[in-house]
Amino acid sequence: MKKYLVIGNPINHSQSPQLHNFWIKKNNIKAVFEKQKLESSDLKNLFLKIKNKEIEGANVTIPFKNEVISYLDELSHEAEETRSVNTIYLKDKKIIGHNTDIDGFSSAIQDTKFNVNGKKIFIIGAGGVVPSIIFSLMKMNASNIMITNRTIAKVKKLKEIFVNLTICEWGEIPQFDMIINATSVGLNNNEEINLDLSKIENEKFFYDVIYNPKETNFLKNAKSMGNRVENGKRMFIHQAAAAFKIWHGIQPEINDEVLKVLDQ
Numbered sequence: 001m002k003k004y005l006v007i008g009n010p011i012n013h014s015q016s017p018q019l020h021n022f023w024i025k026k027n028n029i030k031a032v033f034e035k036q037k038l039e040s041s042d043l044k045n046l047f048l049k050i051k052n053k054e055i056e057g058a059n060v061t062i063p064f065k066n067e068v069i070s071y072l073d074e075l076s077h078e079a080e081e082t083r084s085v086n087t088i089y090l091k092d093k094k095i096i097g098h099n100t101d102i103d104g105f106s107s108a109i110q111d112t113k114f115n116v117n118g119k120k121i122f123i124i125g126a127g128g129v130v131p132s133i134i135f136s137l138m139k140m141n142a143s144n145i146m147i148t149n150r151t152i153a154k155v156k157k158l159k160e161i162f163v164n165l166t167i168c169e170w171g172e173i174p175q176f177d178m179i180i181n182a183t184s185v186g187l188n189n190n191e192e193i194n195l196d197l198s199k200i201e202n203e204k205f206f207y208d209v210i211y212n213p214k215e216t217n218f219l220k221n222a223k224s225m226g227n228r229v230e231n232g233k234r235m236f237i238h239q240a241a242a243a244f245k246i247w248h249g250i251q252p253e254i255n256d257e258v259l260k261v262l263d264q
């Protein structure tokens with residue numbers, strides 16, 4: 001039985017096992033997908049197990065997306081550009097790190113039919129998934145990518161990688177077509193970002209990377225003001241599907257049944 005893992009800390013919230021095990025079963029693959037909470041000091045041992053094929057592949061989540069890089073033999077172009085790895089696999093005895101968050105985000109936005117080309121995008125937050133979102137928005141030809149974060153030093157770091165970013169002070173709300181909540185605020189019900197978004201004209205596109213809960217206050221408020229909203233569920237599913245394709249060589253189906261798996 002082949003074994004796959006998602007690693008992170010915390011890891012309890014991760015729905016990757018539900019999703020991957022559902023697709024594994026659907027496609028009659030002899031494998032199992034588990035989640036594992038790790039400390040940094042456990043990484044070395046994990047990579048030994050991958051090298052020995054005790055573990056066939058792994059997804060990586062917060063806070064290890066950057067830290068795992070030093071254990072890898074090779075990075076894909078996307079992982080290299082974002083310094084962020086969410087999918088690990090073995091190829092010709094080399095451990096490769098790839099980033100499927102980028103395609104996950106692009107595919108999710110394509111599903112919504114929102115055309116990023118020429119649009120002004122405002123990102124709130126500078127955590128683990130943000131480099132992938134920026135890279136994806138650049139590939140989709142956003143005209144301007146603006147970013148703010150409570151801790152300004154983190155956006156300054158991002159600007160070292162993505163030199164065209166426009167940094168906004170925390171509290172400054174620029175003109176935009178699409179706004180993305182990439183902070184962890186909203187993961188716990190009733191949390192609210194302390195930014196005043198009430199003066200934004202309606203008919204903007206509000207996107208929240210969070211998908212559990214389904215509707216954060218960020219989306220709830222935006223909707224009540226007449227904006228278009230979308231949560232991160234499809235991004236999560238698309239990044240998982242891309243990882244599944246790498247590991248098993250099969251493009252898994254994304255349909256209503258799959259969407260329901262995550263509601264359980």
Ligand code: ATR
Pocket residue numbers: 062063124125126127128129149150151154182183184185193194
């Ligand atoms: P990590 O920072 O370890 O990558 P993350 O969950 O990917 O973790 O990122 C958390 C993001 O949510 C960060 O942008 C964080 O802002 P700071 O860099 O200032 O910590 C943001 N965040 C978390 N709690 C917040 C809060 N109460 N208000 C505003 N931003 C918050």
